[in-house]
Amino acid sequence: AQTVTQSQPEMSVQEAETVTLSCTYDTSESDYYLFWYKQPPSRQMILVIRQEAYKQQNATENRFSVNFQKAAKSFSLKISDSQLGDAAMYFCAYRSLINTGTASKLTFGTGTRLQVTL
Amino acid sequence: DTAVSQTPKYLVTQMGNDKSIKCEQNLGHDTMYWYKQDSKKFLKIMFSYNNKELIINETVPNRFSPKSPDKAHLNLHINSLELGDSAVYFCASSQWAGGSTGELFFGEGSRLTVL
Numbered sequence: 649a650q651t652v653t654q655s656q657p658e659m660s661v662q663e664a665e666t667v668t669l670s671c672t673y674d675t676s677e678s679d680y681y682l683f684w685y686k687q688p689p690s691r692q693m694i695l696v697i698r699q700e701a702y703k704q705q706n707a708t709e710n711r712f713s714v715n716f717q718k719a720a721k722s723f724s725l726k727i728s729d730s731q732l733g734d735a736a737m738y739f740c741a742y743r744s745l746i747n748t749g750t751a752s753k754l755t756f757g758t759g760t761r762l763q764v765t766l
Numbered sequence: 767d768t769a770v771s772q773t774p775k776y777l778v779t780q781m782g783n784d785k786s787i788k789c790e791q792n793l794g795h796d797t798m799y800w801y802k803q804d805s806k807k808f809l810k811i812m813f814s815y816n817n818k819e820l821i822i823n824e825t826v827p828n829r830f831s832p833k834s835p836d837k838a839h840l841n842l843h844i845n846s847l848e849l850g851d852s853a854v855y856f857c858a859s860s861q862w863a864g865g866s867t868g869e870l871f872f873g874e875g876s877r878l879t880v881l
Contacts, residue, residue, distance in 0.1 A: 681868035681869070683868070683869055687807075690874075691854060691874065691875045691877075692872070692874050692875070693856065693858075693872035693875075695869050695871075698867065698868060698869055700868070737807055739809065743868050743869075743870075745868075752797055752814060752816070752821065752822070752860070752862050753799065753811045753814060753822055754811070754858075754870050755811075756808070756809040756810075758806075758807070758808055759807050759808070
């Protein structure tokens with residue numbers, strides 16, 4: 649079974665600074681998806697960024713980028729120019745590409761709470 | 767126009783009661799899910815349906831019964847509610863067959879409080 653580990657329960661960053669959230673995962677599969685989701689106090693789950701494991705290029709979405717290290721099974725999220733609205737819980741998640749049964753689910757890490765200070 | 771909608775968003779009830787949460791998606795997806803988020807924010811899969819067929823049934827007490835009348839709807843019925851059932855329940859959907867980008871689209875969650 650796949651597992652996702654987020655070792656930082658809480659992080660803090662000053663507005664306009666850069667912060668990196670860590671995520672490692674364990675799998676025996678070679679093709680899969682990795683995601684970062686954001687959950688603000690409104691509790692809505694919002695997709696931040698997606699990475700397909702077969703793509704070597706790291707995904708970027710505006711101020712958000714990932715450092716995907718497939719051999720190390722590491723998938724960190726970098727937030728540049730942090731804004732107050734970035735304050736939220738951030739969840740790393742794994743999904744298999746296998747199109748059967750339990751493989752269709754997202755497996756989440758335990759989350760990192762990000763505080764943004766002035 | 768909300769893509770994945772859940773009702774009710776808040777539910778407060780007494781132990782022993784039976785309650786239901788409804789979910790609808792208008793994205794045309796073929797797979798729907800129920801996740802439970804506990805007080806420590808941990809998200810755990812409960813059930814998943816693909817084209818009305820149950821494909822994931824994790825270790826969940828049989829007091830929880832999902833039902834999918836069609837591929838756009840997935841409901842969750844809970845019998846004999848217990849204090850430990852208090853949580854936020856998220857409905858989600860995804861497209862698994864052809865053209866999928868892999869992510870799940872989530873509803874706003876239903877916060878269940880059992881007194």
